[in-house]
Amino acid sequence: xxxxxxxxxxxxxxxxxxxxxxxxxxxxxxxxxxxxxxxxxxxxxxxxxxxxxxxxxxxxxxxxxxxxxxxxxxxxxxxxxxxxxxxxxxxxxxxxxxxxxxxxxxxxxxxxxxxxxxxxxxxxxxxxxxxxxxxxxxxxxxxxxxxxxxxxxxxxxxxxxxxxxxxxxxxxxxxxxxxxxxxxxxxxxxxxxxxxxxxxxxxxxxxxxxxxxxxxxxxxxxxxxxxxxxxxxxxxxxxxxxxxx
Amino acid sequence: xxxxxxxxxxxxxxxxxxxxxxxxxxxxxxxxxxxxxxxxxxxxxxxxxxxxxxxxxxxxxxxxxxxxxxxxxxxxxxxxxxxxxxxxxxxxxxxxxxxxxxxxxxxxxxxxxxxxxxxxxxxxxxxxxxxxxxxxxxxxxxxxxxxxxxxxxxxxxxxxxxxxxxxxxxxxxxxxxxxxxxxxxxxxxxxxxxxxxxxxxxxxxxxxxxxxxxxxxxxxxxxxxxxxxxxxxxxxxxxxxxxxx
Numbered sequence: 001x002x003x004x005x006x007x008x009x010x011x012x013x014x015x016x017x018x019x020x021x022x023x024x025x026x027x028x029x030x031x032x033x034x035x036x037x038x039x040x041x042x043x044x045x046x047x048x049x050x051x052x053x054x055x056x057x058x059x060x061x062x063x064x065x066x067x068x069x070x071x072x073x074x075x076x077x078x079x080x081x082x083x084x085x086x087x088x089x090x091x092x093x094x095x096x097x098x099x100x101x102x103x104x105x106x107x108x109x110x111x112x113x114x115x116x117x118x119x120x121x122x123x124x125x126x127x128x129x130x131x132x133x134x135x136x137x138x139x140x141x142x143x144x145x146x147x148x149x150x151x152x153x154x155x156x157x158x159x160x161x162x163x164x165x166x167x168x169x170x171x172x173x174x175x176x177x178x179x180x181x182x183x184x185x186x187x188x189x190x191x192x193x194x195x196x197x198x199x200x201x202x203x204x205x206x207x208x209x210x211x212x213x214x215x216x217x218x219x220x221x222x223x224x225x226x227x228x229x230x231x232x233x234x235x236x237x238x239x240x241x242x243x244x245x
Numbered sequence: 246x247x248x249x250x251x252x253x254x255x256x257x258x259x260x261x262x263x264x265x266x267x268x269x270x271x272x273x274x275x276x277x278x279x280x281x282x283x284x285x286x287x288x289x290x291x292x293x294x295x296x297x298x299x300x301x302x303x304x305x306x307x308x309x310x311x312x313x314x315x316x317x318x319x320x321x322x323x324x325x326x327x328x329x330x331x332x333x334x335x336x337x338x339x340x341x342x343x344x345x346x347x348x349x350x351x352x353x354x355x356x357x358x359x360x361x362x363x364x365x366x367x368x369x370x371x372x373x374x375x376x377x378x379x380x381x382x383x384x385x386x387x388x389x390x391x392x393x394x395x396x397x398x399x400x401x402x403x404x405x406x407x408x409x410x411x412x413x414x415x416x417x418x419x420x421x422x423x424x425x426x427x428x429x430x431x432x433x434x435x436x437x438x439x440x441x442x443x444x445x446x447x448x449x450x451x452x453x454x455x456x457x458x459x460x461x462x463x464x465x466x467x468x469x470x471x472x473x474x475x476x477x478x479x480x481x482x483x484x485x486x487x488x489x490x
Contacts (some may be wrong), residue, residue, distance in 0.1 A: 154399030158428045162473065163480055171485035179480065183403045199488050209488040219486055228407065230479040235408055235424065238471055240416035241464055243444050243454040 001160070001177055002044060002117040003147040004129040007170050008201040008208070009119045011042045012177040014151075014185070016192035017049045030196045031056055033077040036206035039122045041077055041086055042198055046151030047114035047134070048105075051097055055114065058093035083128040087118050091136035098136070115150040120200070127202050155187040156180035170199055170208075175223070178213070182224050195220075246405070246422055247289060247362040248392040249374040252415050253446040253453070254364050256287045257422040259396075259430070261437035262294045275441045276301055278322040281451035284367045286322055286331055287443055291396030292359035292379070293350075296342055300359065303338035328373040332363050336381035343381070360395040365445070372447050400432040401425035415444055415453075420468070423458070427469050440465075 003010040013029040027049060033041040043059075045052035063076040080086045094114065102112045114134050121127040129141040131148040141148055143166050149157060163176045174197060184191045199209040213220050248255040258274040272294060278286040288304075290297035308321040325331045339359060347357045359379050366372040374386040376393040386393055388411050394402060408421045419442060429436045444454040458465050 154432070155403055157432050158400055158403075159476070159480070161431060162476055169485075171488055174486050174488065175483060176480070178486070179483075186406060187399070187402050208490050211486075219484075223483060226483055227479070230482070231404070231407055231476070234472070234475040234479055235404070235421070237475070238420060238424070238468060239464075240414075241419050241423070241456075243416055243419065245453050 001147060001149045001156075001180065002042075002119045002129050002131075002141070003160075003164060003168075003173050003177065004119065004127065004141045004166075005146060005168055005170065005173055006166050006202070008199065008204075009042075009121075009127055009129065010170060010173045010177055011044060011117070011119050011198045011200075012174075012181065013044045013196045014181060014191050015194055015196060016190060027053075028196060030198065031059075032198070032207070034207060035078070036204075037123070038205055039078075039120070040200050040205050040207060041080075041083070041118065041120035041122070042200075043090065044117040044150065045114065046116075048110070048112070051101065051112065051114040052116075054097045054101065055090065055093045055116070058096055059089065062089075062093075080122070082122055082125045083118070083120060083130070086120070086122070087128075087130040087132060087138045087140075090116055090118055090132050091138055094132065094134065095136040098134070117148050117150055121203070121205050123205055127200075152184055152188045152191050156182075156184040159183065170201070174199060178220060178223055179227055182227060246392060246394045246401075246425065247287075247364045247374050247376075247386070248405075248409060248413075248418050248422065249364065249372065249386045249411075250391060250409075250413055250415065250418055251411050251447070253444065253449075254287075254366075254372055254374065255415060255418045255422055256289060256362070256364050256443045256445075257419075257426065258289045258441045259426060259436045260439055260441060261435060272298075273441060275443065276304075277443065277452070279452060280323070281449075282368070283450055284323075284365070285445050285450050285452060286328070286363065286365040286367070287445075288335065289362040289364075289395065290359065291361075293355070293357070296339075296346065296357065296359040297361075299342040299346065300335065300338045300361070303341055304334065307334075307338075325367070327367055327370045328363070328365060328375070331365070331367070332373075332375040332377060332383045332385075335361055335363055335377050336383055339377065339379065340381040343379070362393050362395055366448070366450050368450055372445075397429055397433045397436050401427075401429040404428065415446070419444060423465060423468055424472055427472060 017027045029045050031043045066076050116132040119129040130138045132138040146166050147164050159180050193215045195213040197211045201208045262272045274290050276288045311321050361377040364374040375383045377383040391411050392409050404425050438460045440458040442456045446453045
């Protein structure tokens with residue numbers, strides 16, 4: 001998920017990938033292009049791992065190729081002048097992968113399924129957050145919709161809906177992201193630890209805080225236990241309905 | 246949703262149907278065949294309204310036809326000797342509707358989408374709860390899986406996962422069902438009031454409590470407000486993470 005706040009940006013992802021319950025493995029779903037003080041771009045991915053890795057490879061290849069041949073046309077994630085142009089770069093990469101792979105996938109009955117959250121800030125421009133679809137088009141977060149989720153979104157959405165506003169402070173937003181992931185991980189085995197969390201303050205164009213949260217993370221363990229006990233206690237305090245016959 | 250407990254059965258449904266956001270209407274999704282002391286069978290439906298209504302019509306027609314011609318073969322929801330046979334009757338009705346409609350639906354790019362929860366008890370047999378799929382086959386709830394949901398299941402599942410066990414008392418299970426619906430209704434506009442709740446005690450073979458909960462239901466309004474405030478207060482009490490740079 002990505003959360004765009006007055007104070008900055010919170011990006012969080014899990015790292016579990018599954019191709020059936022007997023083929024579960026861990027892959028990072030967060031990619032970062034950063035030059036502190038100049039640019040911070042963070043890309044999260046969900047969907048078919050082969051597609052999302054191919055999209056990331058497209059973006060990286062572009063950087064490598066442009067390093068070799070200085071005169072190569074077009075910008076890369078390291079040179080793109082603004083966040084909207086960065087979202088377009090990702091969208092174009094998705095479309096190139098689609099052109100290359102979609103027909104073969106269809107022959108095997110597989111959908112072309114990949115979505116991305118792109119957040120960050122480039123010097124001279126505002127901090128922005130985008131959701132990029134499989135078709136390569138995108139939407140942008142705003143004050144009325146300050147967060148995006150991709151992948152398994154539903155179990156963890158109610159707490160985000162209840163808590164997150166643009167005024168939410170960064171630590172509280174991280175806490176909310178973790179509680180949201182807790183609900184999702186309890187209900188869907190294909191979402192799992194470690195979690196990857198990045199926090200960036202507005203106008204710093206740099207990572208403020210980065211944390212990989214593993215199963216034995218003390219803060220996360222306490223949070224999960226207190227939230228679970230608290231929810232059950234709160235539920236217990238609510239008045240039962242009268243079931244008159 | 247349907248919840249099978251040591252004390253009895255809780256069945257609850259919303260009543261909103263949508264065919265696009267400009268075509269939302271209310272239809273009951275709960276059907277009851279009851280002869281107090283002898284049988285109580287409750288059927289909930291989700292999915293394509295035309296299909297679920299056709300399945301219900303199949304079941305009702307069977308009763309009407311058997312009233313007219315006494316010698317008609319096969320049992321109906323009013324005569325079937327046990328709950329498993331009742332689940333089979335529903336599954337057969339789904340298959341007859343499939344045989345009749347699936348091809349035409351496919352020509353219009355629509356899936357044959359209809360699922361059912363069947364709960365109840367018939368004298369001489371145990372109280373049982375089934376989930377019946379579009380294919381007409383079914384699974385049964387047990388102590389490890391005491392509840393089923395159909396339709397928009399995910400938003401409201403975490404609280405059921407946290408609270409419901411076979412030992413949960415009936416009033417608490419109704420409360421949990423309502424909190425679960427609250428989360429779903431907040432996140433998905435296609436789920437809406439009024440809610441339809443039925444409670445049956447084990448071995449009574451009769452409805453113990455039935456309640457239609459509309460927007461202005463005082464208990465539900467209090468429950469939603471207290472739960473919402475309680476969740477936010479609980480969240481606020483959790484320790485924020487330290488975001489050291």
